[in-house]
Amino acid sequence: MNPAIRIEQVTKRFGSVQALAGVDLEIAQGEFFGLLGPNGAGKTTLISALAGLVRADSGKLAVMGHDVVADYRAARRLLGVVPQELVFDPFFTVRESLEIQSGYFGVRGNRAWIDEILENLDLTAKADTNMRQLSGGMKRRVLVAQALVHRPPVIVLDEPTAGVDVELRQGLWQFVRRLNRAGHTIVLTTHYLEEAESLCGRIAMLKQGRVVALDTTANLLRRFSGHTLRLRLAPGLSLPEALKPHVAGEAEGELAFALESCDEVEGILHSLRGAGCRIDDIEIGKPDLEEVFVRVMNSRT
Numbered sequence: 257m258n259p260a261i262r263i264e265q266v267t268k269r270f271g272s273v274q275a276l277a278g279v280d281l282e283i284a285q286g287e288f289f290g291l292l293g294p295n296g297a298g299k300t301t302l303i304s305a306l307a308g309l310v311r312a313d314s315g316k317l318a319v320m321g322h323d324v325v326a327d328y329r330a331a332r333r334l335l336g337v338v339p340q341e342l343v344f345d346p347f348f349t350v351r352e353s354l355e356i357q358s359g360y361f362g363v364r365g366n367r368a369w370i371d372e373i374l375e376n377l378d379l380t381a382k383a384d385t386n387m388r389q390l391s392g393g394m395k396r397r398v399l400v401a402q403a404l405v406h407r408p409p410v411i412v413l414d415e416p417t418a419g420v421d422v423e424l425r426q427g428l429w430q431f432v433r434r435l436n437r438a439g440h441t442i443v444l445t446t447h448y449l450e451e452a453e454s455l456c457g458r459i460a461m462l463k464q465g466r467v468v469a470l471d472t473t474a475n476l477l478r479r480f481s482g483h484t485l486r487l488r489l490a491p492g493l494s495l496p497e498a499l500k501p502h503v504a505g506e507a508e509g510e511l512a513f514a515l516e517s518c519d520e521v522e523g524i525l526h527s528l529r530g531a532g533c534r535i536d537d538i539e540i541g542k543p544d545l546e547e548v549f550v551r552v553m554n555s556r557t
Contacts, residue, residue, distance in 0.1 A: 257285060258285075258318075258320055258321030259282045259283055259284050259285065259318075259321075260283050260284060260285045260286075260287065260319070260320060260409070260410045260441035261281070261282070261283040261306065261317075261318070261319060261410065261441070261443065262281075262282050262283075262316070262317070262318045262321075263279055263280060263281040263282070263302070263306070263315070263316075263317050264280060264315050264316045264317075265278050265279070265280060265314065265315040265316075266278070266279045266280075266302070266305060266312045266314070266315035266316070266317060267279075267312065267313045267314045267315055267465075268298075268301055268305060268310065268312050268313050268465075269313055274464070274465050275298050275301040275465055276298045276301055276302060276305070276312070276465045277298075277464065277465035277466050278315070278465075278466065279298070279302060279315070279462075279465070279466065279467055280467065281460055281467060281470070283441060283443060283458075284441075285320075285409070285439070285441055286436070286439055286440075286441055287441055287442070287457060287458060288433075288436050288441075288442045288444070288455055288456050288457050289441070289442065289443045289444070289456060289457070289458050289459070289460070290443075290444050290445075290446070290452040290455070290456035290458070290459040290460070290473070291303075291443055291444065291445045291459075291460055291462065292445065292446070292449070292452060292459060292460070292461045292462070292549060293445075293461055293462035293463060293553075294463070294553060297462040297463055297464065297465070298462050298464075298465040298466075299414070299445045299462055300340055300414060300445075301465075302462075303337065303412055303414050303443075303445070305317055305324070306319065306324060306335065306337075306412065307324075307332065307335060307337045307412070308324050308325075308328050308331070308332055311325070318331065319331040319332075319334045319335050319410055320334045320409060320410065322334065333361055333406065333408070334408055334409055334410055335408050335410050335411075335412065336403035336404055336405075336406065336408035336410070336411045336412070337403055337411075337412045337414065338399050338400050338402075338403045338411075338412065338413045338414055338416045339399060339414055340414045340415045340418070340445075342392060342395050342396065342399070343399070344387045344395055344398065344399070345387060346386070346387055346388045347386075347387075348386070348387060349383065349384050349385055349386055349387070350374070350379055350382050350383050350384070350385055350387065350390070350398055350401075351370065351374070351383045351384060353387060353398060353402065354370050354373070354374075354398075354401055354402060354405050355370070357402045357405045357406070358370070358405050358406060360406075361405075361406035363405070363406050363407075366405070369405070369407065370401075370405065373401045373404055373405065374401065376427065376430075376431040377397045377400060377401055377424075377427070377428065377431065378397070378423075378424060378427055379394070379397055379398065379401065382394060392419050393419055393420045393421055393424060396416065396417075396418070396419060396420055397420070397424065397428075399416075400413070400416055400428065404435075408440075409439070409440055409441060410440070410441045410443070411432075411435065411440055411441065411442050411443070412443045413432070413442065413443065413444045413445070413446075414445050415445060415446060415447065416428065416444070416446075417446065417448060417451065418447075429451070429455065432455075433455070442455075444456060449544075449545045449546045449549055450544075450545070450546075452473075452545060453473060453477075453544065453545040456473055457472060457473060458470075458471065458472050458473065459471070459472075459473050459476060459545075461549065461552050461553075463552070463553060468552055468553075468555070469548075469552045473545070476545070476548050477544075477545065477548060479548075480547070480548040480551045480552060483515040483518055483540055483541065483542060484504070484512055484513065484514055484515065484540070484541040485512070485513040485515055485520075485521055485524060485538070485539075485540055485541075486510055486511070486512050486513075486538070486539045486540075486541060487510070487511055487513075487535050487537065487538040487539070488509055488510050488511070488535070488536045488537040488538075489509075489511070489528075489533050489534065489535060489536065490533070490534040490535070490536050491536075493532075493533050493534060495511065495533070496527055496528070496530075496531040496533070498527060499513075499524065499527055499528070502524070510537075515540075518540070521540065
């Protein structure tokens with residue numbers, strides 16, 4: 257079975273800027289995949305190359321086995337892209353925009369599917385509203401709808417919830433999860449790392465046009481992050497000398513201990529009790545993707 261997306265040694269340069277520097281990536285059909293990186297890492301350039309909006313300088317890209325250059329029409333028909341920029345036609349209503357988008361892909365008689373998309377994205381009340389009259393968040397919902405209107409098996413979401421209210425964000429993710437359970441491959445770029453952590457089964461991190469981390473979300477959390485014990489001692493008390501080398505950080509009187517396992521908590525608390533220290537506040541923090549992201553981006557790779 258062909259992968260949903262195959263990217264082989266893709267490079268792209270814009271003048272003196274090396275946007276992509278030999279990206280290799282394969283995404284299986286049915287995955288919920290995260291593509292993360294700081295601004296300028298090459299995420300949008302890679303998505304644009306995949307959608308045929310820019311031509312890679314070298315390398316190959318394929319969607320469901322169809323080369324995006326040699327077999328552009330088939331590859332594009334299998335792909336739905338939600339762009340980062342708010343791009344819309346100001347002369348049509350929401351429903352008309354979706355019907356026109358359907359026509360681009362040769363899809364007819366899909367009014368029921370359009371109605372379902374409008375309902376799931378909370379756009380039904382705006383179906384006959386001109387695009388110019390919509391708020392920024394509403395326009396972004398329409399971009400999501402346009403990407404889904406031809407029922408593509410592979411959906412790329414480039415910052416889909418930027419500027420979107422919390423209620424719509426939750427509704428959107430419920431809808432996208434349902435599409436993923438139905439077999440659609442989802443590729444997500446986002447700066448909301450908690451979204452990527454909860455949604456994506458596997459994650460690639462880009463830095464300066466290169467993939468610098470690629471693994472399951474669970475493995476990335478285990479490799480680069482861990483539990484953290486945070487505590488605050490009662491005023492006037494100091495940490496025992498034996499524990500000072502184990503402190504990972506201190507801020508505003510709060511001490512942080514990096515734990516390889518939760519079993520270490522008992523030993524730390526035993527040492528504190530033995531030294532007569534009273535604890536005013538204590539918390540155990542779980543591993544999170546933000547810590548992983550910061551560590552990977554700050555590494556020398």
